Amino acid sequence: MQSEILEGHYGAKVSVDVCxxxxxxxxxxxxxxxxxxxxxxxxxxxxHENRPAQRNPMAAQLACPRCQRALVPTVDSQRGTxxxxxxxxxxxxxxxxxxxxxxxxxFVRPLDPHELxxxxxxxxxxxxxxxxxxxxxxxxxxxxxxLAPVSTLDAKQVETVVxxxxxxxxxxxxxxxxxxxxxxxxxLDAEHAFAGIEPAHLSIKVEGGLGLVEAGVAALVxxxxxxx
Numbered sequence: 001m002q003s004e005i006l007e008g009h010y011g012a013k014v015s016v017d018v019c020x021x022x023x024x025x026x027x028x029x030x031x032x033x034x035x036x037x038x039x040x041x042x043x044x045x046x047x048h049e050n051r052p053a054q055r056n057p058m059a060a061q062l063a064c065p066r067c068q069r070a071l072v073p074t075v076d077s078q079r080g081t082x083x084x085x086x087x088x089x090x091x092x093x094x095x096x097x098x099x100x101x102x103x104x105x106x107f108v109r110p111l112d113p114h115e116l117x118x119x120x121x122x123x124x125x126x127x128x129x130x131x132x133x134x135x136x137x138x139x140x141x142x143x144x145x146x147l148a149p150v151s152t153l154d155a156k157q158v159e160t161v162v163x164x165x166x167x168x169x170x171x172x173x174x175x176x177x178x179x180x181x182x183x184x185x186x187x188l189d190a191e192h193a194f195a196g197i198e199p200a201h202l203s204i205k206v207e208g209g210l211g212l213v214e215a216g217v218a219a220l221v222x223x224x225x226x227x228x
């Protein structure tokens with residue numbers, strides 16, 4: 001895994017281990033919660049720009065890089081969204097795929113029936129964003145291997161969360177009388193960036209083995225770059 005130094009809260013530095021080959025992250029203990037808002041956006045860009053042509057398969061049994069004990073599969077919930085990861089039984093940290101990390105941060109949701117019907121009318125095969133396996137939409141809306149539902153980035157949620165992250169990052173870096181104006185500007189910037197973008201638009205371009213989430217991340221990264 002490759003170590004990435006990111007900004008944490010209160011000026012601290014957070015070292016996050018990233019495996020680009022399998023699009024996964026290792027967080028020591030509470031590192032995920034310690035990330036500053038802007039660092040979450042940086043992870044979007046980092047993972048997207050270093051994505052492999054073909055994702056490496058996960059090992060059947062993962063071990064903690066600190067104590068070598070077998071990691072324990074765990075399911076948790078954040079804001080009503082279920083996500084999964086593998087944790088060290090000695091509490092040294094946890095291993096989580098990028099897609100599950102996005103679920104944890106409330107960026108990803110399953111497609112509703114109307115969106116699934118619209119997607120089936122356009123394309124019949126997509127790749128699972130959780131494990132990379134092909135999903136025949138004419139037969140199922142869940143991955144036949146890992147059972148993850150077909151999911152996408154929630155455009156409206158992304159707009160809201162990006163505005164919140166940028167506003168929080170502005171507040172973290174600069175506390176001055178003009179801060180309320182900066183918060184409003186961050187919100188307006190996000191609304192402008194995502195104006196007219198709907199989940200269906202984020203899910204159409206699934207070329208080259210990309211899943212719906214990856215296609216949405218690609219669109220988001222492009223917007224982040226274009227808006228500085």
